[in-house]
Amino acid sequence: MQAKRYGDGNTVGEGDLRNFAGAIDAAGTTKGVFVTTASFTRAARNYVARSPKRIILIDGEELARLMVQHGIGVRTRVRHEVKRIDEDYFDQETL
Numbered sequence: 066m067q068a069k070r071y072g073d074g075n076t077v078g079e080g081d082l083r084n085f086a087g088a089i090d091a092a093g094t095t096k097g098v099f100v101t102t103a104s105f106t107r108a109a110r111n112y113v114a115r116s117p118k119r120i121i122l123i124d125g126e127e128l129a130r131l132m133v134q135h136g137i138g139v140r141t142r143v144r145h146e147v148k149r150i151d152e153d154y155f156d157q158e159t160l
Contacts, residue, residue, distance in 0.1 A: 071103035079108040086118055095119060100128060 067085050069077055082099065089097045096119040104124045113120045123131070132138050 066098045066100070068099075069101040069103070071101060073103075075103045076106045077101045077103060077109055078106045079112045082109045082112050082116075082120065085120070086116060089118055089120070097121070098123065101125060102128065 067088070069081070071077070077099070082105075085097060085099055089095065095117070098121045100123040102125040104126075105122055110122065113122060
């Protein structure tokens with residue numbers, strides 16, 4: 066696994082993924098996960114699609130979605146209650 070924390074406007078390119086693939090080889094495995102707070106370039110995504118290695122890419126948007134979904138590093142600030150009509154209340158037989 067490799068993680069990169071980049072600011073707005075930065076991207077992870079094909080070169081970063083090539084280096085990661087080399088690290089996967091050095092570790093003697095064929096799978097890896099690359100996480101970034103930024104995004105991946107089209108070339109980086111194409112490289113992974115062509116690679117025989119199983120590399121999962123998680124960009125900043127997906128990372129945020131996963132954090133919210135699993136309640137990691139987030140707090141609930143406001144909860145909203147959604148009401149629905151209780152049709153039994155308006156049933157003609159009960160009036």
